[in-house]
Amino acid sequence: MAKKRTLFECQSCGFQSPRWMGKCTSCNEWESMIELSSEQIKFLKETSSNSSTTVLSKAKPITQIEEDNITRFSSGSRELDLVLGGGIVPGSLTLIGGSPGVGKSTLLLKIAGNLARVSQKVLYVSGEESAGQIKLRANRLEANHDNLFLLPEINLSSVIAEINNQNYELIVIDSIQTLYSDETPSAPGSVTQVRTITFDLMRIAKSLHIPIFIIGHITKDGSIAGPRVLEHMVDTVLYFEGDTNSDLRLLRGFKNRFGATNEVGIFEMNKEGLNDAKSMAGKFFNKEKLQSGSALTVIMEGSRPIIIEVQALVSESYGHAKRSSTGFDNNRLGMLLALLEKKLDLPLGTYDVFINVSGGIKINDPSADLAVIAAILSSYRNRELSSETLFLGEVSLTGEIREVLGLSQRLKEIETQGFTKAVIPNKPMEKTKIKCFVADEVSKVVEWM
Numbered sequence: 001m002a003k004k005r006t007l008f009e010c011q012s013c014g015f016q017s018p019r020w021m022g023k024c025t026s027c028n029e030w031e032s033m034i035e036l037s038s039e040q041i042k043f044l045k046e047t048s049s050n051s052s053t054t055v056l057s058k059a060k061p062i063t064q065i066e067e068d069n070i071t072r073f074s075s076g077s078r079e080l081d082l083v084l085g086g087g088i089v090p091g092s093l094t095l096i097g098g099s100p101g102v103g104k105s106t107l108l109l110k111i112a113g114n115l116a117r118v119s120q121k122v123l124y125v126s127g128e129e130s131a132g133q134i135k136l137r138a139n140r141l142e143a144n145h146d147n148l149f150l151l152p153e154i155n156l157s158s159v160i161a162e163i164n165n166q167n168y169e170l171i172v173i174d175s176i177q178t179l180y181s182d183e184t185p186s187a188p189g190s191v192t193q194v195r196t197i198t199f200d201l202m203r204i205a206k207s208l209h210i211p212i213f214i215i216g217h218i219t220k221d222g223s224i225a226g227p228r229v230l231e232h233m234v235d236t237v238l239y240f241e242g243d244t245n246s247d248l249r250l251l252r253g254f255k256n257r258f259g260a261t262n263e264v265g266i267f268e269m270n271k272e273g274l275n276d277a278k279s280m281a282g283k284f285f286n287k288e289k290l291q292s293g294s295a296l297t298v299i300m301e302g303s304r305p306i307i308i309e310v311q312a313l314v315s316e317s318y319g320h321a322k323r324s325s326t327g328f329d330n331n332r333l334g335m336l337l338a339l340l341e342k343k344l345d346l347p348l349g350t351y352d353v354f355i356n357v358s359g360g361i362k363i364n365d366p367s368a369d370l371a372v373i374a375a376i377l378s379s380y381r382n383r384e385l386s387s388e389t390l391f392l393g394e395v396s397l398t399g400e401i402r403e404v405l406g407l408s409q410r411l412k413e414i415e416t417q418g419f420t421k422a423v424i425p426n427k428p429m430e431k432t433k434i435k436c437f438v439a440d441e442v443s444k445v446v447e448w449m
């Protein structure tokens with residue numbers, strides 16, 4: 001009798017193994033391996049043998065190839081256009097991820113409504129909500145238009161049939177995890193399903209030249225649920241960030257085949273939906289209410305300077321000292337604390353230290369290091385910092401404060417927001433009304449505070 005073949009697949013990264021493992025050796029996820037049924041194994045075998053049939057296309061010298069003409073069109077949202085690198089590219093596949101309730105469906109329904117209004121035919125496929133539910137949201141967002149079509153469907157073949165029957169100019173899939181393909185014998189949301197569906201959607205987008213937006217759920221650790229390959233397959237990956245308690249949402253580019261990923265879109269959630277944030281002024285700080293443990297800095301989000309507040313709480317520890325941060329890298333916090341202990345002789349080893357960045361923003365810009373140090377010192381001494389001063393600088397392991405990029409742009413923003421003083425690592429090249437205190441060493445900042 002022939003031996004039954006077994007195959008296990010990781011539901012996190014798609015790695016396959018003939019043996020079950022408690023921890024995936026590829027992505028280190030625990031308890032993620034599930035056994036594939038005999039039909040699933042047969043399907044995988046068939047698809048892999050199909051892909052290795054005779055090669056029909058021939059390679060050409062690059063000099064003989066005509067480049068694709070990318071003509072972008074606006075999504076009707078200034079912020080989304082900015083993150084996409086100037087607008088929507090026809091034939092592109094964009095994946096938008098974010099935690100539950102952050103506003104993924106809201107944003108895409110709004111965009112669908114915007115485009116329908118400028119006489120583009122849009123299809124909104126939802127596997128999560130009924131047409132009536134979406135209609136309710138559309139009323140709120142003023143997205144009702146004859147050009148916007150709703151399709152509450154979870155079967156991929158019906159979706160494809162609908163796309164082929166009509167000439168849509170934009171398609172939204174809400175969400176990839178709820179769709180399923182008859183051809184794949186696994187449950188919706190499984191690795192094989194998500195991979196097959198994305199591949200089919202990619203083919204449609206490229207062959208019909210229709211831009212497709214896909215919504216993807218994210219896992220606890222913040223990555224798109226499903227195989228990592230999903231991120232590799234699509235052209236653009238955008239992630240929503242933001243605290244659901246605050247009304248600000250940030251849309252950050254993670255990958256973009258048609259533009260840079262350094263831009264961030266900033267939106268405001270209100271009852272009319274997710275709108276472009278009008279002005280960033282004062283959104284991430286409150287000058288009047290600055291208390292001990294708070295320090296202000298200006299970070300660059302793409303090409304825009306944004307003033308934010310960093311808060312620290314340093315309190316005596318009973319037992320093992322805790323270090324925890326929200327919006328700031330925990331390892332970097334550990335490094336800054338070690339530096340303060342070593343260079344300034346602060347006994348922080350016996351204190352708990354908590355860091356929070358206001359507005360749910362996640363700091364990626366190293367120039368915020370100095371503000372974190374200032375906030376820690378201010379909380380440790382229980383002494384308020386001047387609400388007129390901002391702190392800028394990247395701190396090295398030796399305690400030296402390094403130069404920051406775009407200093408003049410940052411100083412201009414500080415001036416526009418009505419601040420008068422700044423602690424900076426190097427002399428500004430251009431003239432400024434801001435009173436600058438140059439500190440190239442951590443110890444010098446302490447003298448000044």
Ligand SMILES: Nc1ncnc2c1ncn2[C@@H]1O[C@H](COP(=O)(O)OP(=O)(O)OP(=O)(O)O)[C@@H](O)[C@H]1O
Pocket residue numbers: 098099100101102103104105106107128140244269270271272
């Ligand atoms: N009437 C309303 N007024 C103001 N804000 C609302 C209203 N209804 C919903 N919201 C906001 O919209 C959010 C839900 O947005 P949305 O459904 O687009 O999120 P989502 O990212 O698609 O979530 P999911 O992952 O569950 O699909 C709510 O968390 C809430 O903040």
Ligand SMILES: [Mg+2]
Pocket residue numbers: 104105106128174
């Ligand atoms: Mg949704």
